[in-house]
Amino acid sequence: MPGSDPAPGARAEGAAAPYDAVPYDAVPGGAARGVTAQRVSRRFGSVQAVEYMDFHAPAGKVTALIGPNGAGKTTLLLMLASLLRPDAGTIRIDGFDPVREHAAVRRKVGWMPDTLGVWDSLSAREILTQMARFYRLPAEGRGQRVSRLLHAVRLDALADQPARALSRGQQQRLSLARALIHDPSVLLLDEPASGLDPGSRVELRNLLRQLAASGKAVVVSSHVLSELDEIADGAVFVNQGRTVKQQTLEEAAQEGRRYSVTALDGAALSARLHEFGLVFRAEGGRRPSVSLVLMDDDDAASLLKRLVESGVGVVSFAPTTGALEETYMTLDAER
């Protein structure tokens, strides 16, 4: 993709900050590349949508924004994108303030809302061309860039159809292309996988990984946690307008993963697990099964071996949730 459109007075950009260089419990200073928000609040009438929220998404990484319905994810993303003014707190996008340096932030940010919401009668190509004009991309090369983006999101064949004729999934792909038109350094994507079929989800995953690898800060809000495990390098969990937890995927994995074990004889399975001193819970279902948290793959392999060696007829033995989902469920249970 062509180089980014530098903001007037753009600052020198350092190397992408790896997650381990940026502690998740401490939001770094304003000059960091990527996105930082500190104690950001926003109220709508009597609803406190976001309250003292902290958020950090480094350049070169995919950061998941996770939380239940109404947690404040969209409100936070709108503030990061400079589309909504915070009541309080500090936001920096590659060091720029969305409130005071609004134009610079617009150039830095690619925003993909959860619904497309543009000019239904224009074609995908016309919409992207118009967006390229809005961002003042040079006329020379504009058509080529639009074609490349249409190809990247697999809309070449539908490029000249009116947008209203596109399916929900196709509109999502157009929305992503629109967010990328000006080669932003920060991508804010609200539920990007919503409406996508499994093949398109895999393509989205690969595209987001590539964009992060090219140095962009990619922020993805989603409810589909199993998917985020494959995409994200780190996650910020929010609930009721507040940040509840920030962690890397490695940290999440270190907290263990829930496995489901099914056996021919449920009583024998429970007896062995008791003998091994493991905490487990019985699960409903057609066959007797239990679930328990294991710390890593070695633990899982060794437990499976011991069960089989002790004569338990193990029918299935598999992780039930991803690392992020396990953290989410733990937070939910604590709440």
Ligand SMILES: Nc1ncnc2c1ncn2[C@@H]1O[C@H](COP(=O)(O)OP(=O)(O)OP(=O)(O)O)[C@@H](O)[C@H]1O
């Ligand atoms: N424009 C608005 N006017 C009034 N209340 C609003 C407005 N926007 C958001 N809210 C309220 O703020 C809270 C947070 O909403 P927000 O859309 O940010 O949540 P969310 O985490 O994105 O939810 P979802 O996962 O359902 O999309 C909700 O209680 C919502 O009703």
